[in-house]
Amino acid sequence: MIDAVVPRAEDFDEIAGLLALAFHGGVDPELREIERPIFEPERALLVRDGGAAVAHAGAFSRELTVPGATVPAAHVTMVSVAPTHRRRGLLTGLMRRQLREIRDAGREPVAVLWASEGRIYPRFGYGLAAQRYTLSCDTSELRLPEPASVAGTLRLDRPAAHQAELARLYERVRVDRPGWSRRDERWWAYVLADVTGLRGGATERRVLLHEGRDGLDGYALYRTKEEWDRTGPRGEVRVDEVVAGNPAAYQALWRLLLSIDLTRRLSFDRAAVDEPLLWLVNEPRQLGAHVSDALWLRVVDVPAALAARRYAVDVDVVFEVTDDLLPENTGRWRLVGGPTGAQCAASDAPARLGCDVRVLGELYLGGSGLGALAAAGRVRELVPGTVAEVAPAFGWHRAPAPMEVF
Numbered sequence: 001m002i003d004a005v006v007p008r009a010e011d012f013d014e015i016a017g018l019l020a021l022a023f024h025g026g027v028d029p030e031l032r033e034i035e036r037p038i039f040e041p042e043r044a045l046l047v048r049d050g051g052a053a054v055a056h057a058g059a060f061s062r063e064l065t066v067p068g069a070t071v072p073a074a075h076v077t078m079v080s081v082a083p084t085h086r087r088r089g090l091l092t093g094l095m096r097r098q099l100r101e102i103r104d105a106g107r108e109p110v111a112v113l114w115a116s117e118g119r120i121y122p123r124f125g126y127g128l129a130a131q132r133y134t135l136s137c138d139t140s141e142l143r144l145p146e147p148a149s150v151a152g153t154l155r156l157d158r159p160a161a162h163q164a165e166l167a168r169l170y171e172r173v174r175v176d177r178p179g180w181s182r183r184d185e186r187w188w189a190y191v192l193a194d195v196t197g198l199r200g201g202a203t204e205r206r207v208l209l210h211e212g213r214d215g216l217d218g219y220a221l222y223r224t225k226e227e228w229d230r231t232g233p234r235g236e237v238r239v240d241e242v243v244a245g246n247p248a249a250y251q252a253l254w255r256l257l258l259s260i261d262l263t264r265r266l267s268f269d270r271a272a273v274d275e276p277l278l279w280l281v282n283e284p285r286q287l288g289a290h291v292s293d294a295l296w297l298r299v300v301d302v303p304a305a306l307a308a309r310r311y312a313v314d315v316d317v318v319f320e321v322t323d324d325l326l327p328e329n330t331g332r333w334r335l336v337g338g339p340t341g342a343q344c345a346a347s348d349a350p351a352r353l354g355c356d357v358r359v360l361g362e363l364y365l366g367g368s369g370l371g372a373l374a375a376a377g378r379v380r381e382l383v384p385g386t387v388a389e390v391a392p393a394f395g396w397h398r399a400p401a402p403m404e405v406f
């Protein structure tokens with residue numbers, strides 16, 4: 001174990017400085033004040049050398065939507081090692097200790113994170129649980145179907161003026177979207193903060209509100225960037241998030257986003273891989289969808305995690321799991337579950353599937369196919385036919401989707 005300490009709230013500035021160093025960013029005073037309230041010092045681990053901060057890993061206590069349920073999940077964040085101290089095992093020590101602490105606390109069966117580089121975390125048992133599309137398109141190439149009837153109204157405003165309303169809608173929608181995290185008031189303030197230094201030359205952020213018969217049923221957060229060339233306007237729409245409670249609201253928001261005057265391009269970095277837009281536009285290829293990793297998930301407590309989610313169809317299977325970092329997870333586990341609930345306990349019965357704990361992270365949100373993992377050789381089929389039998393249970397009717405980067 002490395003010599004890490006739990007920092008105090010006052011150490012936040014020093015930790016923010018370390019992060020700026022590791023991520024090659026400047027220290028933005030406005031951003032620092034927005035991040036300070038969400039920092040949880042009691043969950044952080046800090047390594048000092050000669051008094052100076054040289055390595056840090058933190059976690060936020062948030063709830064994550066998983067197939068059919070929500071679970072408390074450690075949202076791992078602010079991982080950084082000073083360039084002078086890299087490749088000496090500091091990250092390894094921090095990850096080991098953090099996972100041990102999460103496990104021993106017994107509240108959170110899983111941990112999730114966004115990785116700066118995908119190759120960093122698999123060695124600690126994190127699996128790629130949710131992918132995303134980044135969309136980048138020429139809006140003049142895309143058409144959406146005309147609405148059958150106009151069912152709602154659209155208006156624009158400053159996002160902060162609508163925080164409570166947005167939160168109510170998000171709270172309603174998020175329980176059906178694996179991969180979305182709960183936002184309390186502090187998180188809403190963080191998400192809606194519009195740091196001047198991070199606008200990338202674009203306007204302030206706007207909220208597009210869709211109101212149906214029963215009030216707000218959709219919103220989009222976006223900004224625009226002015227641009228002209230010899231042929232005329234070439235402005236860009238940069239979408240941050242779109243949340244809709246029904247298809248009419250979703251279509252109305254996208255219809256407007258794709259047709260704002262003087263803009264010709266649109267980008268959206270955190271679209272779901274089952275983004276409904278793909279099934280609405282007249283030329284899906286023109287969305288310029290590029291697949292990328294989003295959430296990485298680590299199963300910290302195998303039986304608690306497997307029992308916490310729901311399964312698309314009934315399943316009864318024994319897994320043989322190995323976990324080098326948290327040996328309590330190593331062993332044979334029988335999962336009996338279905339659409340309304342699940343149980344998981346140690347078992348002496350012969351295992352039908354064998355895998356490393358990382359595979360469970362990959363399967364957990366329903367975004368990776370058991371068949372594909374078996375074809376890759378990452379899942380061992382100990383009894384022939386088990387993969388085909390069990391795979392549908394681990395899927396879900398919606399793909400896990402990314403929301404904000406934390």
Ligand SMILES: CC(C)(COP(=O)(O)OP(=O)(O)OC[C@H]1O[C@@H](n2cnc3c(N)ncnc32)[C@H](O)[C@@H]1OP(=O)(O)O)[C@@H](O)C(=O)NCCC(=O)NCCS
Nearest residue numbers: 022079080081086087088089090091092114115116117119
């Ligand atoms: C990523 C980072 C935290 C790694 O810290 P570190 O203390 O150097 O990592 P460790 O010494 O514990 O490395 C453990 C292993 O992971 C490997 N590794 C670490 N970072 C890696 C990277 N970026 N790419 C590939 N391998 C990496 C190391 O080579 C080592 O492998 P080995 O045991 O086979 O030699 C550090 O490089 C850093 O701060 N980078 C910039 C900020 C960042 O990307 N943070 C992660 C945010 S999600």
